[in-house]
Amino acid sequence: xxxxxxxxxxxxxxxxxxxxxxxxxxxxxxxxxxxxxxxxxxxxxxxxxxxxxxxxxxxxxxxxxxxxxxxxxxxxxxxxxxxxxxxxxxxxxxxxxxxxxxxxxxxxxxxxxxxxxxxxxxxxxxxxxxxxxxxxxxxxxxxxxxxxxxxxxxxxxxxxxxxxxxxxxxxxxxxxxxxxxxxxxxxxxxxxxxxxxxxxxxxxxxxxxxxxxxxxxxxxxxxxxxxxxxxxxxxxxxxxxxxxxxxxxxxxxxxxxxxxxxxxxxxxxxxxxxxxxxxxxxxxxxxxxxxxxxxxxxxxxxxxxxxxxxxxxxxxxxxxxxxxxxxxxxxxxxxxxxxxxxxxxxxxxxxxxxxxxxxxxxxxxxxxxxxxxxxxxxxxxxxxxxxxxxxxxxxxxxxxxxxxxxxxxxxxxxxxxxxxxxxxxxxxxxxxxxxxxxxxxxxxxxxxxxxxxxxxxxxxxxxxxxxxxxxxxxxxxxxxxxxxxxxxxxxxxxxxxx
Numbered sequence: 001x002x003x004x005x006x007x008x009x010x011x012x013x014x015x016x017x018x019x020x021x022x023x024x025x026x027x028x029x030x031x032x033x034x035x036x037x038x039x040x041x042x043x044x045x046x047x048x049x050x051x052x053x054x055x056x057x058x059x060x061x062x063x064x065x066x067x068x069x070x071x072x073x074x075x076x077x078x079x080x081x082x083x084x085x086x087x088x089x090x091x092x093x094x095x096x097x098x099x100x101x102x103x104x105x106x107x108x109x110x111x112x113x114x115x116x117x118x119x120x121x122x123x124x125x126x127x128x129x130x131x132x133x134x135x136x137x138x139x140x141x142x143x144x145x146x147x148x149x150x151x152x153x154x155x156x157x158x159x160x161x162x163x164x165x166x167x168x169x170x171x172x173x174x175x176x177x178x179x180x181x182x183x184x185x186x187x188x189x190x191x192x193x194x195x196x197x198x199x200x201x202x203x204x205x206x207x208x209x210x211x212x213x214x215x216x217x218x219x220x221x222x223x224x225x226x227x228x229x230x231x232x233x234x235x236x237x238x239x240x241x242x243x244x245x246x247x248x249x250x251x252x253x254x255x256x257x258x259x260x261x262x263x264x265x266x267x268x269x270x271x272x273x274x275x276x277x278x279x280x281x282x283x284x285x286x287x288x289x290x291x292x293x294x295x296x297x298x299x300x301x302x303x304x305x306x307x308x309x310x311x312x313x314x315x316x317x318x319x320x321x322x323x324x325x326x327x328x329x330x331x332x333x334x335x336x337x338x339x340x341x342x343x344x345x346x347x348x349x350x351x352x353x354x355x356x357x358x359x360x361x362x363x364x365x366x367x368x369x370x371x372x373x374x375x376x377x378x379x380x381x382x383x384x385x386x387x388x389x390x391x392x393x394x395x396x397x398x399x400x401x402x403x404x405x406x407x408x409x410x411x412x413x414x415x416x417x418x419x420x421x422x423x424x425x426x427x428x429x430x431x432x433x434x435x436x437x438x439x440x441x442x443x444x445x446x447x448x449x450x451x452x453x454x455x456x457x458x459x460x461x462x463x464x465x466x467x468x469x470x471x472x473x474x475x476x477x478x479x480x481x482x483x484x485x486x487x488x489x490x491x492x493x494x495x496x497x498x
Contacts, residue, residue: 005238007233009233010231014209015157019161021201022141022161023164025197025198026165026168027166029130030134032173034320035178043114068124071124073131073424076131078128079136080138080421083139084410096141096208100202104194106126107130107191107195108126111126114191141161142161142400155338155343159395165331170321177318210227212227267411270408275473276476280412282460286347291420330390338394346395351451354385357382360384
């Protein structure tokens with residue numbers, strides 16, 4: 001793709017609206033419940049007392065907390081699986097509206113369950129619906145951003161998407177803080193805060209077009225070219241080259257494989273075509289590791305981690321906000337660092353740091369009962385984790401944006417998102433029990449998973465800095481072993497064999 005083709009200011013504005021409203025919504029879903037967990041426990045205790053005329057046992061609370069937390073991730077898995085038929089039925093913009101609308105419905109259900117109906121079943125149902133929204137958003141938003149953006153800027157906007165996720169967590173945690181909305185008298189403010197982004201996107205949706213790729217599939221090249229002229233800055237003749245590339249990526253090889261260039265790749269085609277299969281598996285693995293590294297454990301129970309390490313309860317939420325703020329800064333730093341460093345290298349180093357922070361967290365929690373000063377090691381470990389995770393998130397979404405081609409991006413992102421949320425569901429549900437059974441040593445489980453993922457990334461993810469789109473696809477064509485890859489030496493055809 002010609003490097004002189006750039007996004008128009010209209011396209012840049014559309015991308016920022018989609019990214020900010022999407023990531024802030026998802027971040028609120030992930031982190032908004034954490035600071036208000038004590039209030040939720042109090043309300044659940046009142047519900048239990050009114051129903052059974054006895055105090056709620058600790059085991060019952062642990063079960064209800066695990067179900068409430070994990071139901072968000074169960075809903076996210078369902079939402080990710082529903083994204084594929086939704087995208088086939090609706091346009092990209094309409095799918096984004098469904099994502100935001102589902103979030104609002106879920107938040108309203110949670111608010112009614114906690115403040116009106118006094119029903120933890122309704123709260124759990126609401127968290128499931130909110131989770132569905134998160135699954136839809138994590139599948140659809142990065143897909144739309146990559147389809148709408150000019151190819152040579154996809155890695156940058158993928159990094160922006162990854163960087164704004166922790167920024168959204170900081171904002172959501174701030175509004176859920178007990179000094180703002182996170183108290184019993186102003187709880188509705190925390191629960192309904194996420195609806196603000198639905199309103200903003202709904203207003204802006206009038207000016208947001210469908211993506212050029214989907215427009216080509218549904219309405220043909222003339223309409224797609226018209227949209228491209230709005231989204232791109234440059235000579236019309238040069239812009240037409242991008243339109244041709246949308247439907248002619250690896251034309252010779254795809255024709256040889258008998259593909260229909262006017263359809264997205266099917267799951268069968270992905271698994272029977274080496275190139276497609278290899279970058280599909282890398283995207284799925286990269287998505288999964290973002291949660292399997294234990295992030296949802298730290299995210300959902302950060303206040304509890306600080307309290308168990310010996311910090312006063314009132315310090316928990318401010319300390320969490322500080323950690324997420326540092327993570328947001330590290331994400332911005334990662335965007336800048338990718339001008340000089342490869343995103344793959346940043347991911348590998350950061351995952352190694354994540355594993356180290358898990359070890360530090362284990363040490364501090366298990367020794368704080370004997371040495372109170374170790375509570376500060378726990379605080380440091382939390383900050384180290386969040387700094388590294390900010391870099392990991394930014395680098396991961398930057399990398400995934402350039403690994404796929406248009407024909408495989410949709411299915412790769414949708415299934416990758418489902419695996420992302422399934423990993424989060426597994427971690428979120430098991431974390432309370434691991435904490436109860438083996439206490440601080442539970443972090444060693446996530447450390448092991450993180451180290452295993454780091455090794456896989458080292459061998460199976462290509463370097464992207466200084467490599468063209470064709471070089472990256474060549475890597476997936478020839479990748480059959482642990483041997484090194486040299487740009488430009490790959491074959492230019494796709495093999496449908498193993």
